[in-house]
Amino acid sequence: MAGTILIVDDSTVTRKVIKKHLSKGPYANLKVLEAPDGQKAMEFVEEGSIDLILSDWNMPKMNGLEFVTRVRAYEQENKRPEDQRAKIVMVTTEGTIDKVTQAMEAGVNQYIVKPFTAETLTKTLKKVLTVRV
Amino acid sequence: MNFKERFSQAAIASVTDIFETMLPLKMDNSVHQKPLPEEMLNSQIPRDIIGTIGIAGDITGTISLFLSCKMAMIMASLLLEEDIQEINEDVYESVAELTNMVAGGIKTALSTQRDLFELSLPTVISGENQQTHYIQPVYNITLPIFTDRGTFFISTVISTISRIYQDGGHGE
Numbered sequence: 432m433a434g435t436i437l438i439v440d441d442s443t444v445t446r447k448v449i450k451k452h453l454s455k456g457p458y459a460n461l462k463v464l465e466a467p468d469g470q471k472a473m474e475f476v477e478e479g480s481i482d483l484i485l486s487d488w489n490m491p492k493m494n495g496l497e498f499v500t501r502v503r504a505y506e507q508e509n510k511r512p513e514d515q516r517a518k519i520v521m522v523t524t525e526g527t528i529d530k531v532t533q534a535m536e537a538g539v540n541q542y543i544v545k546p547f548t549a550e551t552l553t554k555t556l557k558k559v560l561t562v563r564v
Numbered sequence: 565m566n567f568k569e570r571f572s573q574a575a576i577a578s579v580t581d582i583f584e585t586m587l588p589l590k591m592d593n594s595v596h597q598k599p600l601p602e603e604m605l606n607s608q609i610p611r612d613i614i615g616t617i618g619i620a621g622d623i624t625g626t627i628s629l630f631l632s633c634k635m636a637m638i639m640a641s642l643l644l645e646e647d648i649q650e651i652n653e654d655v656y657e658s659v660a661e662l663t664n665m666v667a668g669g670i671k672t673a674l675s676t677q678r679d680l681f682e683l684s685l686p687t688v689i690s691g692e693n694q695q696t697h698y699i700q701p702v703y704n705i706t707l708p709i710f711t712d713r714g715t716f717f718i719s720t721v722i723s724t725i726s727r728i729y730q731d732g733g734h735g736e
Contacts, residue, residue, distance in 0.1 A: 441685070442664070444657040447644060448586065489664070489683055524668025524683070527675045544672070546585040546665050 434482035434560075435462045439472040439498065440522070441490045445545070449485060449522070452549040458556055469493030469501070476502050481517045483560065488523035488530065495521060496537055503538035518559040522547070567725075570674065571705050572599055575718045578669025579709055582662065587642050592710035600706045600717075609706065609717050612636065613655070614689045615663030619671070621681030622726040625701070627667040629659060630717040638713050651690070660686040666718060 436453070438446050446465050453461060464481070466472035470492040475481060484502065488495040499519055506516045518541075521534045526544035534542055541555045565573070576597055583589050591597070600609075610632035617627050631639070633651055640658035641648045648654060663686045674680050703722040708715050 442657060442661045444640075444643060444654065444661045451645065489685060491685060524664050524671075526668060526672035527679050529675070529679045545668065546582045546587070548585045551585075 433460055433462075435464060435480065436483045436485065437464045437466065437472060437475050437481045437517075438485050439466045439469060439490070439495065440485075440487040441467045442487070443467075445487065445522070449552065452552050456549065456553045458553070458560075467491075469495060469498030472498055473501055473505075476505060476517070480515075483556070484517050484519045485522050486519060488521060488525045488534075495523065496533060499534065499537045499539055520555055520559060568599060568703060568705050571670070571703075571720055572597075572707050574670045574673035575666065575705075575707050575720070576709075577673050578666050579718070581669055582665050583711075586665075587639060587662070589639070589642065590712040592712060597707060597709060600708060609719070610635070612690065612692075613651075613659055615659040615686055616689065617663050617667040617686045618684035619667065619681040620684070621679065623681050623722055624724045625703075625720065625722040627663070627670060628719045628721070629663045629666060630706075630719060631659065632714070632716075635714045635716050639716075656688045656690065660688050663688075670720070 438449050440446050450463055453459060453463065464475050466475060468490045472484070472486070473493070486495040486498055499521070502517060502519065519539045520541045520543060521539045522543045522545060524545045531542050540559050543551060543555055580591060583591060609630045611630055612633040613631045613636045615629040619625055619627060636655050636659055637648050637651065639662060640655040643658050643662070644654060664683070667683055671679070671681060671683060701721045701723055702725050704719070706717055706719040708717050
């Protein structure tokens, strides 16, 4: 399975853990890009095609919710067809109903609450990547 | 159940969840994990590395992890699946992320209808003989977590709290 995944998290530990999980599973061939905040991540989004985004919520400079909102606005402004838009999974310690609802309304496809297992990550990616990549 | 008990229960649930998913440690069930009495707060807690996250909302204060260097290295090694033998950036980052996960778990457990508080970004402090001083906290709930590899502490210091959440109230 090929494609590009963007991991957006200010925690280098979380980025490392996600990369380790990915390297052991069916998504080992995905090209991985990393960003420590939404601002840097937005540059990657504007530079090229990202198939999947895993984004934290609480980050400096630009938080995950604002980042997701901007990604969806950018895709809309550039008239990107629905089936070519990035799949977005929020990966965060924010697990309240309020936060999940806000994220979904902003355009998130799936939601993972930290802490999580490798199995949860793989199952979630399987759900969102059935159409693309 | 009073406020202290609710917070302690939420903290234990949060840590248990972390142990079952990302950090393979076992809680020592032979010991009843309950908050330290106030007179023991200054003497019993290792302060080599402290991870702290601010909380603000209906409740304001901090949620912190207090760890010895040894315990911090054990936890970082398990989290990253690497053998870490010295205090380095990975250890600090691991403590920060674990603090974040513990605080997030507590928030989720206590916020049933709406968010009880918002979380700041975590901060990690390290050095010898770190002392912490809180100005007139409403509550200081410091909970030792006994594991098969050692002990660490979760300390929640509440500086302000909406009246509806105080003892007996559920606020929901």
